[in-house]
């Protein structure tokens with residue numbers, strides 16, 4: 001097989017948008033590798049799309065201005081909104097109700113962000129992926145093919161892969177690594193062997209809150225996925241709400257040695273609950289800076305405590321310093337029946353697995369949020385753990401997202417360049433433009 005012009009790791013939004021933009025810029029012979037059989041990574045999940053430069057990307061990390069970010073997001077939006085099942089869910093133009101919420105949040109020293117938002121739902125994920133893939137004509141997909149290592153041979157890159165237990169090699173002129181959060185740990189180790197520089201960035205550790213939908217409708221009817229950012233008084237730390245799913249379900253993410261909590265919503269079928277993540281940003285310096293390992297240790301601890309399943313606790317129990325138990329989990333006398341869990345986690349005590357400082361920060365933020373949206377601390381409200389966002393391995397790059405190794409570019413969540421679908425797509429476009437400008 002002749003050499004490819006670009007070898008892409010990961011078929012998620014970062015990888016797909018890189019391929020799409022390479023094609024638009026006239027590049028052919030593109031290969032996308034994904035270890036999963038169908039996969040388009042996180043495009044299959046929920047599909048809540050935030051078009052706002054303050055959400056899902058870090059301007060400094062991508063070395064772009066607000067204006068450039070907004071322009072790139074508009075490009076991404078044009079692709080998404082052509083999909084007929086993608087629906088606008090938050091309208092920000094002249095929205096006085098958003099201004100009112102911002103004012104209330106401000107009175108409690110909480111920052112409030114209301115981005116323009118669209119949604120297509122997990123139930124439309126595959127249709128959306130098929131739609132995107134059908135637009136790629138010069139890209140070959142190698143699905144169910146895991147990239148094991150990246151080597152250099154006679155001035156070109158070689159992907160050593162595994163498919164059906166057989167080893168295969170593919171050659172290319174340039175590499176784009178977008179392995180997502182699930183492949184971040186593998187890519188970090190591989191990069192070290194390949195000589196690609198990387199270090200640790202902050203990690204987000206917290207919980208997923210699930211509550212009766214009616215308790216949060218006042219805000220989600222105006223902003224589908226409202227972003228509240230807290231700076232805690234006690235520790236001066238940053239906590240934020242993230243990934244709100246009105247009428248959604250709590251979901252699980254499977255990793256090699258643990259499970260993480262997440263959430264999504266379907267387009268057609270809604271539950272009686274709303275869920276959102278509440279996460280605390282943690283940076284580590286001396287003597288231990290490996291935030292990935294820190295997060296993995298917390299996740300493994302929960303895995304152990306929950307007998308292989310995540311833990312869930314009612315606010316009513318949490319407030320009394322008690323673990324939740326199966327026998328009282330849906331107790332009517334304690335009003336726990338107001339919120340039926342959408343995921344079967346193990347009733348227990350989330351404070352056993354989270355560091356005290358994080359528990360303090362989360363609780364202080366929840367109490368503040370209850371002042372902004374009264375009623376969220378109803379005894380039936382559920383706290384699931386662990387919810388951890390591994391966006392922490394950081395790859396220093398130039399402004400085209402090229403690493404210190406010429407020809408190796410990075411994009412997406414697994415390399416610290418984005419935090420969400422739209423951000424991953426934006427970083428893919430930047431990398432594609434960089435690859436084309438320098439190598440073709």
Ligand SMILES: Cc1cc2nc3c(=O)[nH]c(=O)nc-3n(C[C@H](O)[C@H](O)[C@H](O)COP(=O)(O)OP(=O)(O)OC[C@H]3O[C@@H](n4cnc5c(N)ncnc54)[C@H](O)[C@@H]3O)c2cc1C
Pocket residue numbers: 009010011012013014015033034035036039040041042043045046047048049050145146147148178179180181182183184186243251253262263264411412413414419420421422424
């Ligand atoms: C339940 C859930 C709900 C979510 N909801 C939303 C949402 O509503 N809105 C939003 O913006 N974000 C959401 N996210 C986050 C979103 O999925 C990610 O931000 C986004 O997918 C990141 O894109 P990516 O291309 O960087 O990585 P991914 O989409 O994770 O894609 C990476 C791909 O690389 C592949 N891969 C990894 N290592 C290798 C290897 N060695 N060889 C071959 N292939 C490899 C993986 O199989 C994967 O398919 C959600 C995530 C989850 C888990």
